Amino acid sequence: xxxxxxxxxxxxxxxxxxxxxxxxxxxxxxxxxxxxxxxxxxxxxxxxxxxxxxxxxxxxxxxxxxxxxxxxxxxxxxxxxxxxxxxxxxxxxxxxxxxxxxxxxxxxxxxxxxxxxxxxxxxxxxxxxxxxxxxxxxxxxxxxxxxxxxxxxxxxxxxxxxxxxxxxxxxxxxxxxxxxxxxxxxxxxxxx
Numbered sequence: 533x534x535x536x537x538x539x540x541x542x543x544x545x546x547x548x549x550x551x552x553x554x555x556x557x558x559x560x561x562x563x564x565x566x567x568x569x570x571x572x573x574x575x576x577x578x579x580x581x582x583x584x585x586x587x588x589x590x591x592x593x594x595x596x597x598x599x600x601x602x603x604x605x606x607x608x609x610x611x612x613x614x615x616x617x618x619x620x621x622x623x624x625x626x627x628x629x630x631x632x633x634x635x636x637x638x639x640x641x642x643x644x645x646x647x648x649x650x651x652x653x654x655x656x657x658x659x660x661x662x663x664x665x666x667x668x669x670x671x672x673x674x675x676x677x678x679x680x681x682x683x684x685x686x687x688x689x690x691x692x693x694x695x696x697x698x699x700x701x702x703x704x705x706x707x708x709x710x711x712x713x714x715x716x717x718x719x720x721x722x723x724x
Contacts, residue, residue: 534560534589536650536718537637544712546688556584558640561720563593598648598719602626607648609721614645633720641720649718669708673699684709 534541537557540549563580572578577594598607600622607620612630619627629651633644668681676695682705689700 533715535716536647537561537634537720538650539636544710547710550587552587554636554640556587557637559584560589560591561641561644563591564595564722567595592717596719598628598630599717600624600626601628601649601716609646609648609719612646612648614721616646620648643723644720645723646721647718648721649716669705671699671701671705673697675699682709 533544534552539552539554541552542549559582563578566572570578572594574595574597577592577596580591580593582589582591598609598620599605600607603622603624603626605622605624607622607628609620609630612618612620615632617631618629620630621627628649630646630648631650633641633647637644668683671680671682672678673680673692673695675692675697678692678694680690680692680699682690682701686701686709688706689698691698
């Protein structure tokens with residue numbers, strides 16, 4: 533899941549970091565060049581897919597203004613000058629982050645000026661985990677029956693401290709400690 537232009541993304545299943553090459557972002561953002569040919573007008577979007585090696589990207593794109601994640605209202609992106617960092621606020625009280633396009637992206641997509649709705653930093657953070665998900669969970673070793681204290685920073689396969697058996701954490705427990713993030717939209721402003 534890409535939550536903005538980043539060179540690394542964290543896998544939701546195994547939590548490993550995957551590299552997304554800068555040149556691939558040119559292809560991801562390049563769908564905008566087909567808007568006129570496909571009759572995509574402001575406010576309309578289209579779904580497309582892109583495959584690159586082991587990656588498959590499902591992309592919703594089109595010439596639309598940033599919108600509030602909470603209420604869906606269109607936000608006044610023109611009020612933010614290109615290159616500015618901060619937030620774009622909605623009348624409902626919610627806001628989305630905005631920042632300048634990273635230098636590495638400008639190198640492959642020179643007309644890109646501003647990013648809306650993407651968390652800042654190299655690795656997307658996703659939604660904040662609930663407090664319950666951060667508390668340790670007791671799990672019984674299937675080999676010896678010992679109680680294992682499993683925390684959110686545990687690996688998917690952990691070793692029992694008592695019988696030295698590798699234990700694979702079941703999906704329900706793994707998802708309790710690592711809730712699935714929801715997709716969020718981000719927008720890129722381009723020079724005219």
